[in-house]
Amino acid sequence: MSRFPTTSRRGGAASGYWTIAIAAGMLVLAFSAGCEDGGATRSSGVSSEGKPAADSVPRGSPSEGGNGVIGLSVLTLTNPFFKVIADTMTEEAKKEGYDVIVTSGEFDVARQQNQVKDFIVKRVAAIVLCPCDSRAIGPVIQEANAADIPVFTADIACLAPNAKVVSHIATDNLGGGKQAAKGMIEALGEPGGKVVILDFKQAESCLLRVQGFKEVIERHNAGRETGRVEIVAELPGDGQSDRGFKATEDAMQAHPDIAGIFAINDPCALGARAALEKAGKADGIKIIGFDGQPEGKQAIRDGKIHADPIQFPDRIAVLTVRSIMRHANGEPVEPEQLIPTELYRKKDAESDPALR
Amino acid sequence: MKTPAISRTLSDYGMVLVLVILCAAFSAATWDEQSPRGAAAGEQVAGFVRARVAPPGPIVIVAKRTPEDSDFAGSIAESLRGAGYRIAATVQGDPSELRSALSALVEADDVPAAIACGESPPRGLLSRLDSISPRFADVPVIAPRTYRWPNFLKSDNLLNIANQIAVIAIIAAGMTLVIVTGGIDLSVGSLVAFSSVVAAVLIRDYGGAENASIASMIGCCAASIGACALVGMSTGVLVTLFRNPPRIPPFIVTLSVMLMASGAAYMIAEGQSVNQVPPSFVWLGRGADLGRVPNAVVLMIAIYAAVHVLMTRTSIGRYIYAVGGNAEAARMSGVPVRNVLVLVYSVCGGLAGLGGVVLASQLRSGAPTYGIMYELYVIAAVVVGGTSLSGGEGRVLGTLVGAFIIAVIQNGMNLIGLESYTQKIVLGGIILLAVLLDMMKKRLR
Structure with missing residues (x-):
């Protein structure tokens, strides 16, 4: 019974000094990191080209960027897609004299909400979100609305009612799905065959891709007796390579004669490819992916994936920054702006300077 | 070595000092032009x-x-x-x-x-x-x-910090009890998701969806908190299943419960977020009835007051410390060790459930993806607050300070504009230093 609370509180004589030493250590840790990265993420922009305000008004501190700060919170920075959005936006905004604060919700909408609240406290000029949850992000967007800070969404839309978003800038996923179907029809050629879709039903964007894919396949099959492309299964690939791998193995058990696989993103397509290689069927079955991430493009070049409708995160970022500028300038901005995908085949990969 | 009184104060309130220093430092770092309003x-x-x-x-x-x-x-x-x-x-x-x-x-x-x-x-x-x-x-x-004032010290931001940490802090109060008994509960993060989903689904299916009355919402939330307390109770029963050591380690029991609760949350919600709840559902998480202090913060303060009284003024509190100090000795002296353990795990589960309801209210929906990594933040708050992982010592108010240290660091780093990778490293380093401090205290005793 020696550790009742009354006795357990006693610290040794020197432990107080340890506390101080450790507190100092924490501060050094927090601020050495702060200095390193603060410099990188908040490098000040070009000063504004506008005429000076009233003489009685001191100018904004130069560290704040000439025109203000844009707060960005993406879904995750572990996906190169969002990394490209963040980097391109930072660069593009700098040209306009804005700084970008880059944060990431890492799939946790509660964390993303806190990041947005911190942006509101900072009274940023605009907020850009790739929501971690299309509906649960609603309340905090309403808070930004109440503070009269314009909110933009990139890639992932906000579906919450009453949350006002100035503009949503994203890939045309429906059109991309149609291109994927064209790629599939082209890959299978005259004989056609059985096709499996590896989908991700939780993501609106992936539902649209599958919808566009099916539309074109149905149109292709209409009135056709031979050479039909038949969708025999839609399995959850969850956009991850391990799930794509398992789903493909299951699909091959159920349909040993499949001719093609449409995976809704590159990691899932590569998982499917690994399963085909393991089963020794890699050469007979065509894969269509989606995204055009570097590993996907490399796989297209190596002939592992037939083709990808590729997205342009850099164009999304540039258009987002332009929309923020147009809005700040009082010019009209479309509520939804879609960027078309392009079908990327082996010959595109062979002439792609980014690959070797 | 000055007088023992000074060093004792420092070791007791060292973390408060750390909190104050952090606040001062972030104030200096976010010193910025402000526009009067x-x-x-x-x-x-x-x-x-x-x-x-x-x-x-x-x-x-x-x-x-x-x-x-x-x-x-x-x-x-x-x-x-x-x-x-x-x-x-x-x-x-x-x-x-x-x-x-x-x-x-x-x-x-x-x-x-x-x-x-x-x-x-x-x-x-x-x-x-x-x-x-x-x-x-x-x-x-x-x-x-313009005038110059730190963004960090704006009253909006201070309330922001308190509101942001309310959920973690509420759960950490329960976790403190568990850790003081020498146990650990890894299931709290999943229970947050489970509770948010159960509350939202109950309101959607039985409470009247968007038109749910206040009474039915309270009923649904109470039911989901009760369900989490039951889960906690079964954890406690499993941990104490064997009367004598070797017992099943709480680490393993709660790891299994963590997986089961998360799976159940995905199953009940069918993998989607459930948002068919009335607009008034946000009262708990986002309303502010006492001046500008958010209701979630008031709730957090009330819970800490209650747990503090429980730990310091009641025999149950003494039992909890006794079990953590030496379970065998406690049993010999007539402490109902098994009941105490079942009680602390139930309380911890129930508070995790409450945290889930608050989070669901803040986000106006329940989803199985909530609460990712919360168990680690919660344990971090308890440990940074000075509670020893080996049990027997620690104070719940220390945990509150620990939770605020974590919140201040996260908020401050967001205001400075640090990217999230660096934030993780800093947070991990601070937890490590807090544990080091704990060890130093023991060795120098």
């Missing part, structure tokens, strides 16, 4: 206008669509009208509305003599008015004089 700013700008432009002006007033900017616009308009100025227009809206309002003035050949705006420095369209018409090139934009 509200009616006072209106008076100030009216003074600047009188000094620069002779009546009758005319003057255009530009403000944002927030209540305090409405106060600004009202007070400046009143003050200028009183001094004989004419207000050509008051614009509160999007930049596009400002553009069309100013263009209309140019059309009507009524270019203002000055534009008064509520935010300093003037940005966006206000910094390039000549893009509307060259006639604006010489029109001064008059804004309030």
Whole structure:
């Protein structure tokens, strides 16, 4: 019974000094990191080209960027897609004299909400979100609305009612799905065959891709007796390579004669490819992916994936920054702006300077 | 070595000191230009206008669509009208509305003599008015004089911090009890998701969805908290299943419960977020009935007061410390060790459930993806607060301080603009240092 609370509180004589030493250590840790990265993420922009305000008004501190700060919170920075959005936006905004604060919700909408609240406290000029949850992000967007800070969404839309978003800038996923179907029809050629879709039903964007894919396949099959492309299964690939791998193995058990696989993103397509290689069927079955991430493009070049409708995160970022500028300038901005995908085949990969 | 009293105070309240130092440091780092707001700013700008432009002006007033900017616009308009100025227009809206309002003035050949705006420095369209018409090139934009004050210390931000940590802190109160008994509960993060989903699904399916009454919402939330307390109770029963050591380690039991609760949450919600709840559901998480203090923060304070009394003023509290200090000795002296353990795991589960309800209320929906990694933040808050992982010592108010340290670091790093990778490293380093401190205290005793 020696550790009742009354006795357990006693610290040794020197432990107080340890506390101080450790507190100092924490501060050094927090601020050495702060200095390193603060410099990188908040490098000040070009000063504004506008005429000076009233003489009685001191100018904004130069560290704040000439025109203000844009707060960005993406879904995750572990996906190169969002990394490209963040980097391109930072660069593009700098040209306009804005700084970008880059944060990431890492799939946790509660964390993303806190990041947005911190942006509101900072009274940023605009907020850009790739929501971690299309509906649960609603309340905090309403808070930004109440503070009269314009909110933009990139890639992932906000579906919450009453949350006002100035503009949503994203890939045309429906059109991309149609291109994927064209790629599939082209890959299978005259004989056609059985096709499996590896989908991700939780993501609106992936539902649209599958919808566009099916539309074109149905149109292709209409009135056709031979050479039909038949969708025999839609399995959850969850956009991850391990799930794509398992789903493909299951699909091959159920349909040993499949001719093609449409995976809704590159990691899932590569998982499917690994399963085909393991089963020794890699050469007979065509894969269509989606995204055009570097590993996907490399796989297209190596002939592992037939083709990808590729997205342009850099164009999304540039258009987002332009929309923020147009809005700040009082010019009209479309509520939804879609960027078309392009079908990327082996010959595109062979002439792609980014690959070797 | 000074007097023992000083060093004892330091070791008892060392973490408070750390918190104060962190606050001071973040205040210094977020020292920034601030624009005055509200009616006072209106008076100030009216003074600047009188000094620069002779009546009758005319003057255009530009403000944002927030209540305090409405106060600004009202007070400046009143003050200028009183001094004989004419207000050509008051614009509160999007930049596009400002553009069309100013263009209309140019059309009507009524270019203002000055534009008064509520935010300093003037940005966006206000910094390039000549893009509307060259006639604006010489029109001064008059804004309030800025002052310097840390973003961190704004009252909005301080309330923000408290609100952001409320969920973690509420769960950490329960976790403190468990850790003081020498156990650990890894299931709390999953229970947050489970509870948010159960509450939202109950409201959707049985409470009347968007039209649910307040009573039915309270019932549904109580049911989901109760379900989590039951899960906690079964954890406690499993941990104490064997009367004598070796027992099943709580680490393993709660690891299994963590997986099961997370799976169950995905199953009940069918992998989607459930948002068919009435707008009034946000009262708990986002409302503020006591002045500007959010209800979630009031709840958090009430829970800490209750747990503090439980730990320091009741025999149950003494039992909890006794079990953590030496379970065998406690049993010999007649402490009902098994009941105490079942109780602390139930309380911990119930508080995790409450945390889930608060989070669901803040986000106005329940989803199985909530609470990712919360168990680690919660354990971190407890450990940083000075509770020993080997059990037997620790105070719940220390945990509150620990939770605030974590919240302040996260908030401060967001305000500075640190990216999230670095934030993780800093947070991990701080937890490590806190454990080191714990070890030093023991060794030097």
